[in-house]
Amino acid sequence: MRNLRTLLIIFGIFLAFAFLVGCGGSSSSSSNSSSSTTTTQTIATSGANVASISVNGGPLATLNYADAAFTSVTVCVPGTTTCQTIDGILVDTGSSGLRILSSVLTVALPQQNSSSGSPVAECFLFVSSYTWGPVQTADVQMASEKASSVPIQVLSDSDFTTPTSCADSGASSDTLESLGANGIVGVGLFAQDCGTYCEQVQTAAGSPNLYYECTSTTNCQPIGETLAQQVPNPVSLFPTDNNGVIVELPAISAGEEPTVSGSLVFGIGTESNNALGAATVYTANADGNFATTYSGTANSASFIDSGSNGYFFPSSITVCPSSSDAPDFYCPSSTENLSATSQGANGASGTVNFSIANAETLFTVDDSAYSDLGGSNSAGSFDWGLPFFFGRNVYTGIQSTTNPNGYWAY
Numbered sequence: 001m002r003n004l005r006t007l008l009i010i011f012g013i014f015l016a017f018a019f020l021v022g023c024g025g026s027s028s029s030s031s032n033s034s035s036s037t038t039t040t041q042t043i044a045t046s047g048a049n050v051a052s053i054s055v056n057g058g059p060l061a062t063l064n065y066a067d068a069a070f071t072s073v074t075v076c077v078p079g080t081t082t083c084q085t086i087d088g089i090l091v092d093t094g095s096s097g098l099r100i101l102s103s104v105l106t107v108a109l110p111q112q113n114s115s116s117g118s119p120v121a122e123c124f125l126f127v128s129s130y131t132w133g134p135v136q137t138a139d140v141q142m143a144s145e146k147a148s149s150v151p152i153q154v155l156s157d158s159d160f161t162t163p164t165s166c167a168d169s170g171a172s173s174d175t176l177e178s179l180g181a182n183g184i185v186g187v188g189l190f191a192q193d194c195g196t197y198c199e200q201v202q203t204a205a206g207s208p209n210l211y212y213e214c215t216s217t218t219n220c221q222p223i224g225e226t227l228a229q230q231v232p233n234p235v236s237l238f239p240t241d242n243n244g245v246i247v248e249l250p251a252i253s254a255g256e257e258p259t260v261s262g263s264l265v266f267g268i269g270t271e272s273n274n275a276l277g278a279a280t281v282y283t284a285n286a287d288g289n290f291a292t293t294y295s296g297t298a299n300s301a302s303f304i305d306s307g308s309n310g311y312f313f314p315s316s317i318t319v320c321p322s323s324s325d326a327p328d329f330y331c332p333s334s335t336e337n338l339s340a341t342s343q344g345a346n347g348a349s350g351t352v353n354f355s356i357a358n359a360e361t362l363f364t365v366d367d368s369a370y371s372d373l374g375g376s377n378s379a380g381s382f383d384w385g386l387p388f389f390f391g392r393n394v395y396t397g398i399q400s401t402t403n404p405n406g407y408w409a410y
Contacts, residue, residue: 041393043248044273048144049241049266055249055386056259057368058180059088065180066363067309067370067386069247071264073098073185075107075138078149082107083141088182091264093247093396094305095186097193097231098140099124099131102156103175104182109136112151114213114223121212121220122153122231123166124193129173131155131184132162135211140234142185145266147237151229155179160214165222169208184307185234187245187264189288189406190399192230200224236398241267244397244406246274247306251391252371255355256362260369260390268395268409279395279409282344286405292382294340299382302342304394304408308385311354311374313340319376320359329359329375340382344407354387 044050051071058065069091075098076083084107086100112120112135120135133156140150155174162172173179186193194210201222202209209222211230236242249262267274282290284303292302294313310329320331330336335357343349357372371390377383388394395409 041248041250041391043250043393044263044265047265047271047273049271049274051143051264051266052261053091053247053249053264054259054261055369058090059182060176060180063177063180064366064368065309066368067373068180068368069249069262069264069306069386069389070181071142071185073100073183074141075100075105075109075152076141077107077109078137078139083139086182090179090181090184090307091247092184092186092305092307093188093245093394094303094307095124095126095184095193096188096190096233097124097186098138098150098152098183098234099155099186099231100152100183101174101176101179102133102154102159105154109138109152109154111136112229116213118213118215119160120223120225120229121160121214122210123163123169123208123212124153124210124231125169125208126173127170129170129178130166131173131179132157132166133174134159134214135229135231140237142234142264143266145235145238145241147234150234150237151231153231155183159217160220161218163212163220165209186307187233187235188396189284190233191236192227192232194225194230195227198225198230199227233398235266238266241270241274242398243270243400244268244395246393246395247389248393249389249391252369255357255370255372256365256367257369258367268397276395276409279393280348280350281346281397281407281409282342282348282350283346283403283407284405285345288405290342290344290408292340292342292384294338294382299380301380302382302384304384304388304396304410306386306389306394308383309373310370310385311356311387312377312383312385313374313381314377314379317356317374324360325363326359329373330356331358331360332356333358335372342384345405346407352384352388
């Protein structure tokens with residue numbers, strides 16, 4: 001069984017409102033031949049700011065999560081040595097915030113309370129699912145980087161009854177079987193998962209509320225939440241190396257592999273192993289997007305997202321049957337060699353060559369990493385998912401005074 005999904009936050013609903021809050025290592029090299037030019041890729045293999053990642057199918061033995069990168073995160077009771085290291089955490093550059101299944105969490109973390117003293121919970125929305133559960137506080141460590149007293153979401157359908165307004169948003173992803181991971185570490189463009197949008201209670205139709213205070217286990221009501229209390233991108237709270245991340249995965253020469261290992265590097269231009277180098281910077285607009293032109297059509301709501309397990313874009317390529325193991329993925333009769341051109345809000349542009357293979361054929365072999373997996377998407381949106389990351393170092397710069405909406409670079 002495979003977990004085939006697009007795990008990305010609902011862009012354009014509230015990310016448009018997100019705003020600002022106030023050493024070295026060895027490496028290995030491989031060739032990147034998937035773009036319009038061939039470059040040499042250097043992958044950091046050690047350093048205080050380097051965490052290992054693996055595309056390995058995920059922690060659930062009965063479910064092979066295709067094209068998903070996992071890492072480990074250590075959480076501690078704040079200010080103590082009472083800690084737990086949890087593996088199988090999905091690396092997601094398309095969202096912000098650390099979210100951990102309550103079923104795998106063994107340390108008792110302090111509950112975050114509202115100004116009235118009631119426990120705070122969050123409903124975090126993805127395209128076709130949601131996560132629900134209390135906001136708790138932890139010291140968070142990845143590699144040798146540590147952030148103190150970080151609000152995180154603990155995923156649970158049982159601590160507090162899920163509000164109807166949240167449950168109506170899709171399917172719950174609060175179990176290992178539904179999430180396919182032990183948690184998600186969102187290391188995307190924004191410092192918080194919701195920003196100024198969530199400082200006020202949302203009452204307009206079509207405007208979801210994310211934060212709730214729970215006066216009892218069965219009564220959770222919407223609240224506004226300050227920036228400091230929202231679930232943040234944990235990298236933004238590191239004392240150093242806190243301005244972004246680099247996902248570094250080697251190229252897949254045969255198009256698919258059983259597993260692929262690489263690195264998640266913290267900081268951009270802060271250490272000898274995370275220089276921006278010759279990478280082109282593509283700044284995001286206020287919605288957290290840039291433009292991608294494919295087959296003569298500009299898709300203005302485009303983004304780069306390691307939490308999506310394929311290239312997702314509108315195309316006339318044949319879609320796999322709904323009765324197959326790969327519904328909504330593309331199933332061309334033979335591999336399609338394609339290209340698309342992306343343009344940042346700063347005007348920078350570049351063309352990427354990529355391929356789309358028949359997903360049904362790909363899944364006849366029990367691999368976990370695919371460089372040519374893709375599927376359909378709504379008009380106007382191009383999602384550069386994990387296959388884009390193979391063979392190139394992809395930088396995600398967190399919003400700053402220089403780039404208020406963040407940027408990607410590659």
